[in-house]
Amino acid sequence: MKPWPFEYHRANSIEDAIATLGRHGEGARLLAGGQSLIPMMNLGLATPDLVVDVGNLSDLAYVLVEDGVLRIGALATHNTIMEADASASACPMLVVAYHSVAHHTIRNRGTLGGNICHADPASEMPLVLTLLDASMVIRGARGERVVAAGNFFIDAFETEVEPAEMLTEIRIPAQAAGEGYAFEEMSQRKGDFAIVSAGCRLSIRKGQMTNVRFGLTGAGAQTRRMSVVEAKLEGAGPDDRLLAEAAELAVVNSDPSDDIHADAAYRLDLVRTMSRRVLAAAVRMTAKQGAL
Amino acid sequence: MKDQTRRIPASRQREKPGQKTKWIGTDMKRVEDPRLLTGQGRYADDVSVPGMLHAATLSSPHAHARIISIDVSKARALPGVVAVMTGEAVARLTGPLPCFSNPPVEQRCVAIDRVRHVGEPVAIIAAESRYIAEDAARLIEVEYEPLPAMNDPRKAMHAIGEGVLHPARGDTNVAMHRNFSFGDVAGDFARATRVVKRSLRWARSGAQPLETCGAVSEYDSATGKFTIHVNSSMYNYVGWLLAVTLGVPVHKLNIIPTIAGGSFGSKLFIHKVPVISAVLARETGRPVKYLEDRSDNILACDHHGSDRFYDCELALDHNDKMISMRCKVIDDYGAYFQFDIGHHGNALSQITGPYQIGSVEADITAVMTNKCQQGAYRGFGSEVSNYVMERMVDAACSEFGLDPVEFRRKNFIKPEQFPYFIPTGNLYDSGNYPAVLDKALQMLDYDGWRNKQKEARKEGRYIGIGLATCQERSVFSATEFWMLNHEAGFALTSSPEGVKVKIDPTGNAVITLQAPFWGNSPETMATMILAEHLTMDPANISVTYADTDSGIAGTGPGGSRFTVMVAGAIVSASQVIRKKLFLLAAHLLDADPSEMELFDGKVRVKGRQGAEKSIADLAMMAHFFRLSFPDTPEFDTGLDASCTYDHPLTTMPSEDRKDLGIFYPIMGHMCHMPVVEIDVETGKVKFLDYVAVHDCGTIVNPMTLAGHVRGGTAQGIGSAIYEEYKYADDGQLLNANFADYILPSVNEVPPNVRVGHVVTPSPFTEYGIKGGGEGGRMGAPPAIASAIEDALKPFGVKADFLPLTPAKLRGLIRQATANQ
Structure with a gap:
């Protein structure tokens, strides 16, 4: 179970990494924490002819809050982010969701940047970042651009990052005070990718739900925010019947497929259950915070 | 009841239950743990021999197919590749793998003509590194003609023709059908008041040892002898069958065990892996390591x-x-x-x-x-x-x-109904x-x-x-492996287990087991039992594992047998040693052997204060000072015993x-x-x-x-x-x-x-x-x-x-x- 032959380059700067990618063309891959790329190479599922290792770029391992924005360097590890005070204060939903992500040893090496560039549709963080209205800073030879999470994730294993570009930073606006949020997933084992996961954020003003963000993984081929469910809830009062109807709407708008772990019928059951649970939990949280 | 008239052989139990014991029954810490927990266990993959090559296999991507042609030329041309062998080439140097069914189902370590499951080896490569060997495997071009894949046994049992896996055994996939009926089943069902029926399903899984199967083989062309390091059990029992597969006399194969990083049964008798490494060693004239990777183990571990x-x-x-x-x-x-x-x-x-x-x-x-x-x-x-x-x-x-x-x-069954x-x-x-x-x-x-x-x-x-x-x-x-064949290919066995116990000149003991460390606690168990018998300090006992050159009979762990069988063999061996200790001490203390007893690492004369000799003193005498004892054979030099314990209770x-x-x-x-x-x-x-x-x-x-x-x-x-x-x-x-x-x-x-x-x-x-x-x-x-x-x-x-x-x-x- 060894990788196919490949060249290896250890980048000493972002510029060096981008220049090397540019010179080499399509067959090059960036290596960050290696928790997806290395197993894929060992299994022959990824066969890059050049690996550009950016793991040494410790300048990009920061997690900090600046002007109401949580800024995460693309090489910050999951555990660094999960344990950072900045995350807990600015984006507590991120920390809550991290409890469902992988195992300690994987989080210790894996990076959020690598994770979202890999864009596995079963992965939790693409959903969480989408719901948190994150944006991604992408650097290329001609400079930097900033892409909203909603546009960043194009398809399964496909993002806005071009072959000669590199993600350098993830920016997440701080969550509003009093906001309710929840993330839940069903996986066979703790730490596995979810069969279905659901996330939700909302605030309640004058008895009405507002700024509703809701989305799922495992409900179709892609991670997605379900605007139709959000629209149903936006401006409405949070009664149980409505939440159940919203969960039902999520089911109607899901199109999961069968795989070896779960058939589509099971996924639809989970969409219903997980949706109802996160919506209820988010509403409960706002109530606890005295927003009602 | 007629059943109870069946003969029960007399018990051969020597050590009765319920006696006061010092070690047996205690939570003694595992003596295996210090080296294992500090990363100093020596597993198959830790074996390294100068000049050693590394093997990889090309596995079948098809579940069932005819092999039409194999072109290995590109693989052979890759720098660092030393040998590439197809099933045909391997078959020129080896026979079928051991099989206990009768008639046997022929399996080769590398498929010939036909592959029968995904992951079955189609070609094997020896190269300067595992990386190169795997690169070479990808360069081998195989043309297959797919055959119908049999996935569901309920359908496979009715297949004929192309869907039959082993046509040489007949036009059916039914390997064996036999009805076993004991007692008056029809009569009992006829007189039953109520009957419950169920269809039940048990799905296929596997043991998943952390360490996969591995072997390092050497072939000495001067003596024609193979040496194989392998993490298999049963090598002192049926390991000789590998010599048969390799086409050498049994004494031209020495199997050296390595500790197993988990088995749970799945390393009971590893045959494909050692034969692959051995045939490549013979072909290349250099030592060859073959260690299954995770895919190999899951797809083709034979267990x-x-x-x-x-x-x-x-x-x-x-x-x-x-x-x-x-x-x-x-x-x-x-x-x-x-x-x-x-x-x-x-x-x-x-x-x-x-x-x-x-x-x-x-x-x-x-x-x-x-x-x-x-x-x-x-x-x-x-x-x-x-x-x-x-x-x-x-x-x-x-x-x-x-x-x-x-x-x-x-x-x-009520307590009073036993046996x-x-x-x-x-x-x-x-x-x-x-x-x-x-x-x-x-x-x-x-x-x-x-x-x-x-x-x-x-x-x-x-x-x-x-x-x-x-x-x-x-x-x-x-x-049980072959008892249920329509015609048993072999007579029945007693599945023996041997140990050697040697007391060194300073009074410490080495126990030699005939089967490997398997992830269980054989060293702890053997140490405790010998310490009990010879009233020794467990710290003065060490345990080692015999290769086949020096090994005696040993079936090995499996079927939850090892502790019982090793205990039996240690009882036998320590009786021999105890007898010798008593003889030596009796002579030195001017007493009769029958007056002696073991106590706290010493032999003493019962009831005579101060009349004692430590095991260490007696061991030194036994090893070096033959001339201090009478000139009769029972005093001959040494303090050791090799004993084999046969199964305590088996009938035909x-x-x-x-x-x-x-x-x-x-x-x-x-x-x-x-x-x-x-x-x-x-x-x-x-x-x-x-x-x-x-x-x-x-x-x-x-x-x-x-x-x-x-x-x-x-x-x-x-x-x-x-x-x-x-x-x-x-x-x-x-x-x-x-x-x-x-x-x-x-x-x-x-x-x-x-x-x-x-x-x-x-x-x-x-x-x-x-x-x-x-x-x-x-x-x-x-x-x-x-x-x-x-x-x-x-x-x-x-x-x-x-x-x-x-x-x-x-x-x-x-x-x-x-x-x-």
């Missing part, structure tokens, strides 16, 4: 677990006594048939469980399909019959409204099943949990309490196999009681409590036994809820990696499986020890099925197949809800 479909009927009389059971079983053996239907022999040793059931019938059809072949996995097929028996008991209780505890108790012949002819040596059940009920607080269950249900929570009372046969007599089966004889008699017992809570919306099963009470006779080391129970229970949880090899219709294995083959992790196993013991010593083994290595996995699956069914009683869900994954369980609940 997948049972894969069975049962149709079962259980007959009850008017007193709710079980009187007969009959089942038809189809077992998917995969592409080869190395142990024949030994797995069913294993099951037949305890097929009626702990119950007084007078007759039993098993109609067994072994079918060949395009999957990796079955081998050994903790339980060796009897874990499946435990599941089946207990499912039938629960089915009877649920269908006829009987109490699962009292129904079991009523049907138990007890079951209908198949096997003997249960001893037992106290009510005591085990009572202890489990009490440890769990069964009534308390029943109350909590009631309360929880009012809140819409679904708690279930499981119960399984199962047998744990131990000390196999390997005869009848020719017609209507009576299988005593072949697996040292009978342990267990009661597992898990408490689970099920999230009925997600199908997720959570453990709230788990009690496992075992009776393995006299316990050598309660701590290591509890480790066996807990580890086995974890594997049982895997079999019950998570693990299944999923083969697609085209024969591709869809989850041949640890991301998709779901092993329970520490998060899925209850944090504290509460282990209890009842001790009913065997009247036939030394000290009354019974084996306990497989128990957890033999009890957990039916207990968990029972708990799940109990939790979901309001839905009427039946736990008639395993594994009950969350998706499957939710599916059953959804279906049940729709029907309500």
Whole structure:
């Protein structure tokens, strides 16, 4: 179970990494924490002819809050982010969701940047970042651009990052005070990718739900925010019947497929259950915070 | 009763149970642990020999295909590649792999002409590194002509022509069909008041040792001798068969064992891996290492677990006594048939469980399909019959409204009925099943949990309490591998186990075992038993493992036999040494040997103050100062013994196999009681409590036994809820990696499986020890099925197949809800 032959380059700067990618063309891959790329190479599922290792770029391992924005360097590890005070204060939903992500040893090496560039549709963080209205800073030879999470994730294993570009930073606006949020997933084992996961954020003003963000993984081929469910809830009062109807709407708008772990019928059951649970939990949280 | 007139050989027990012991029965820390926990164990992959090459295989991507052509030229041309061999080239230097079925099913370490499962080696490569070897494998061009893939044994058994895997054996995929009937099954069913029927399914899983199978082989062309380092067991038992495969006389093969990083049965007898490395060593003239990678091990380790479909009927009389059971079983053996239907022999040793059931019938059809072949996995097929028996008991209780505890108790074999012949002819040596059940009920607080269950249900929570009372046969007599053949290819064996004990000149001891470290605690166990016998300090005893050049008979661990067998051999060896010590001391102390006794590492004259010699002093005399003793042979130099212990209790089966004889008699017992809570919306099963009470006779080391129970229970949880090899219709294995083959992790196993013991010593083994290595996995699956069914009683869900994954369980609940 060894990788196919490949060249290896250890980048000493972002510029060096981008220049090397540019010179080499399509067959090059960036290596960050290696928790997806290395197993894929060992299994022959990824066969890059050049690996550009950016793991040494410790300048990009920061997690900090600046002007109401949580800024995460693309090489910050999951555990660094999960344990950072900045995350807990600015984006507590991120920390809550991290409890469902992988195992300690994987989080210790894996990076959020690598994770979202890999864009596995079963992965939790693409959903969480989408719901948190994150944006991604992408650097290329001609400079930097900033892409909203909603546009960043194009398809399964496909993002806005071009072959000669590199993600350098993830920016997440701080969550509003009093906001309710929840993330839940069903996986066979703790730490596995979810069969279905659901996330939700909302605030309640004058008895009405507002700024509703809701989305799922495992409900179709892609991670997605379900605007139709959000629209149903936006401006409405949070009664149980409505939440159940919203969960039902999520089911109607899901199109999961069968795989070896779960058939589509099971996924639809989970969409219903997980949706109802996160919506209820988010509403409960706002109530606890005295927003009602 | 006619059964009880069968002959029971006299017990050969020398050390009686219940005696006061210093070491046996204590939680002595494992002597293996310091080197293993500090990363200093020497596994197969740690073996390195100067000039060593590394091997890789090209595996078949097809489940069933003819090999039309193989072009290895590009692979050979790759720098660093030393040899590339196809099946044809390998066949010029080796014969078929060992097989215990009769007639044998021919298997080659590298396929010739036809591949029969995904992952089967098609070509092998030796190169300067494993990387290069794998690069070379990708350069080999093979043309295949696909044949129909057999995935479902229920269909494969009817296939003819192109769909037949081994046409040379006839135009059928039925490897073996045999009906075994014991007692008056038809009569008992005719007089039954009630009969319960179930179709049950046990899915294929595997042992998943962390370390895969590996071998390093050397070939000395000057002497024509192979040396193979391998992590296989049974090398001192049937290792010589590898010499036959390699085409050399048996004394031209020395097998050196390495410790195994887990086996759980799956390294029982590794043949393909050492033969691949050996044939490459011969071809290249250099040492060759071949270590399976994870894919190789999952796809082609030759040791997948049972894969069975049962149709079962259980007959009850008017007193709710079980009187007969009959089942038809189809077992998917995969592409080869190395142990024949030994797995069913294993099951037949305890097929009626702990119950007084007078007759039993098993109609067994072994079918060949395009999957990796079955081998050994903790339980060796009897874990499946435990599941089946207990499912039938629960089915009877649920269908006829009987109490699962009292129904079991009523049907138990009573303590005073031992030794007890079951209908198949096997003997249960001893037992106290009510005591085990009572202890489990009490440890769990069964009534308390029943109350909590009631309360929880009012809140819409679904708690279930499981119960399984199962047998744990131990000390196999390997005869079961071939006993059930229509025509046995071999006579039957006594499955011996030898040890050598040497006391060095300073009075320390070295015990040499004939089978490898397998992940169990053989060194701790052997140390404790010898320390007990010779009143030595365990710190002065070390344990080593014989190669085949120096080894004596040794069947090795498997079938929960090693502790009992090694204890027997150590008793023999220490008797020899004790006798010599007494002789030497008696001469030096001017006393008679009969007056001597061992005490605290010294030999002393009974009742004579100060008249003593330490073992160390006597050892020095024995090794160096022959001339200080009389000139008679019993004083000849040395202080050592090699002793072989044959199986303590085996009898021959009848020719017609209507009576299988005593072949697996040292009978342990267990009661597992898990408490689970099920999230009925997600199908997720959570453990709230788990009690496992075992009776393995006299316990050598309660701590290591509890480790066996807990580890086995974890594997049982895997079999019950998570693990299944999923083969697609085209024969591709869809989850041949640890991301998709779901092993329970520490998060899925209850944090504290509460282990209890009842001790009913065997009247036939030394000290009354019974084996306990497989128990957890033999009890957990039916207990968990029972708990799940109990939790979901309001839905009427039946736990008639395993594994009950969350998706499957939710599916059953959804279906049940729709029907309500």
